[in-house]
Amino acid sequence: MTVGQDPETAGQDPESAGQDPEEAAERLRERRGAALRAARRVLWRPSHQHTVRERxxxxxxxxxxxxxxxxxxxxxxxxxxxxxxxxxxxxxxxxxxxxxxxxxxxxxxxxxxxxxxxxxxxxxxxxxxxxxxxxxxxxxxxxxxxxxxxxxxxxxxxxxxxxxxxxxxxxxxxxxxxxxxxxxxxxxxxxxxxxxxxxxxxxxxxxxxxxxxxxxxxxxxxxxxxxxxxxxxxxxxxxxxxxxxxxxxxxxxxxxxxxxxxxxxxxxxxxxxxxxxxxxxxxxxxELPRLPEYVAHARVVAAALREGFTEAKVPWARVHPEEPHTHQFQVWLPYDPDVLTDAALRQTEETKTSLFSQSWMRGGPGLALTEVTVAAPGLEWTAQDVRAAVREFVERLPG
Missing domain, CATH: 3.40.640.10 (Type I PLP-dependent aspartate aminotransferase-like (Major domain))
Incomplete structure (x- = not known):
């Protein structure tokens, strides 16, 4: 991971598309925000995704x-x-x-x-x-x-x-x-x-x-x-x-x-x-009384993610820690951040399911990571739901 990297713009390469970097970053933020607000199934819906009226x-x-x-x-x-x-x-x-x-x-x-x-x-x-x-x-x-x-x-x-x-x-x-x-x-x-x-x-x-x-x-x-x-x-x-x-x-x-x-x-x-x-x-x-429940279910989600990537034959995938210590953990995959950002965004837009709603950050050459949070919305996901979402996500990755 690039230390101090902005998670909102991590993974994108707007200059390669001949776009102004700041304008491209803003458009991506708006597109991601709209997709996440429209998603019917998420593992976590942070408060900043709500409107002023809703809050x-x-x-x-x-x-x-x-x-x-x-x-x-x-x-x-x-x-x-x-x-x-x-x-x-x-x-x-x-x-x-x-x-x-x-x-x-x-x-x-x-x-x-x-x-x-x-x-x-x-x-x-x-x-x-x-x-x-x-x-x-x-x-x-x-x-x-x-x-x-x-x-x-x-x-x-x-x-x-x-x-x-x-x-x-x-x-x-x-x-x-x-x-x-x-x-x-x-x-x-x-x-x-x-x-x-x-x-x-x-x-x-x-x-x-x-x-x-x-x-x-x-x-x-x-x-x-x-x-x-x-x-x-x-x-x-x-x-x-x-x-x-x-x-x-x-x-x-x-x-x-x-x-x-x-x-x-x-x-x-x-x-x-x-x-x-x-x-x-x-x-x-x-929220405080529910956090132990979130932690317990995060371990179910993490195990299902590992199983899903193994079934999808992704050559190298890591959930870290293997058994989460809290209700948050990292997922590492062998792709550039922009590839994973695009796949996650298209999955959210096309299926209304957001498996990876947080940005992907560079972890090394051809390697990226994201953070996963499991909160109240995530309690509705079964292990089978997670594995199915992994399959849909991997289908949107190249080759």
Whole structure:
């Protein structure tokens, strides 16, 4: 995969067709969007594929059950925002939590607060960690932090790598799951050992838990026990919970009190945030309890994909991990991204079934990968349905 590649334009080669690249990319986005909206069968329908009217209707329908709508609106972080913060702190077993408009802001604030306590601005993390790949070096450019890479292997850092790292660090950041490596997780024992190794070096441990909500099945432990390994935790309200946006960090009350001061300094003290907070509360009520079901069915889908590609005699195909750790995983195929993008799009347009609704990205010469998410719509798919969709997809590939 090309690190930092835009998934919306990955795989296309508009210049070869003599088209303006930006215009071609926009046309492809519009065509894909129209096809996915018209599809009757999908494994996942992300919230950004809906219209404004549909999202407002969803918010209106769900809001009554999660909060007293006759209470005053929030003003610079009070009222409903505090309700969400208390809910998150309770779920994660932490003393307190603070709501942030974005995860990028939240993690910078958490880690600069820890840097002030440890006296060391160095943050040890994975080379594929989200702050390294997708946030334009915000740690160093904005917050005076110094990220260093513990490993670039397609897995979480090990305890040995953490103990043997060649320089001191004030904080160890662990992304759970590690999205760009295939949404992978360590075992519970491995995770516990890494945390212990960091503490042996007098470092604090921070979980980048944007997708922590769906990790309970893999670890076989509740959220508060998982989060309890870390000194602080960041969670997102839209990646798995289908909210409008927003994030939170949870940890000791003294840290969170300081984080709220930095939230103001970073421009995160917004007058009213109740629509985003209501959406987060709806997600916690509706999506969070269903995530284990999504994870279980993702394993059914992944096995059926492997069987389907074997039956179709595709010479080299990989589902990674073979048994998904969460409800998301990667599929690798031996074709260029533009070939796979075209086949997936034509299948969606012609059959109204979307097997691969996310973009294909280059993984090497003649090799591409995509991400697969199994959520509520995917529960309707049987293994036979998946294998049939694979056959239809392969029929649209060359030769």
């Amino acid at each position: 407002l209707a969803w918010l209106n329908e769900g809001a009554e059950g999660v909060y007293d709508l006759d209470r005053p609106v929030d003003v610079y972080g009070g009222q409903i925002v505090e309700t969400l913060e208390e809910r998150v702190a309770g779920l994660l077993g932490k003393e307190a939590a603070a709501f942030f408009p974005t995860g990028t802001m939240a993690q910078q604030v958490a880690l600069r607060c820890w840097a002030g306590r440890t006296g060391n601005p160095t943050v040890a993390l994975h080379a594929l960690g989200h702050p390294e790949v997708h946030e334009r070096h915000a740690f160093s450019q904005v917050s005076g932090l110094r990220p260093v890479r513990v490993t670039d292997e397609p897995r979480l850092p090990t305890a040995q790598e953490t103990r043997d790292f060649e320089e001191p660090f004030g904080a160890l950041l662990l992304e759970l799951p590690l999205r760009d490596a295939g949404f992978v997780l360590p075992s519970w024992e491995e995770l516990s050992e890494v945390v212990e190794a960091a503490r042996d070096r007098d470092a604090v441990v921070h979980f980048d838990g944007a997708r922590l909500w769906e990790c309970t099945s893999h670890f076989g432990r509740p959220l508060d026990e998982i989060a309890g390994l870390a000194d602080s935790v960041y969670v997102s309200f839209y990646k798995s919970l289908e909210g409008f946006g927003g994030a939170a960090i949870a940890g000791p009350k003294t840290l969170i009190d300081e984080a709220k001061t930095w939230r103001h300094r970073y421009g995160g003290m917004i007058l009213q945030q109740f629509p985003t907070v209501l959406a987060a509360l709806i997600g916690l009520d509706r």
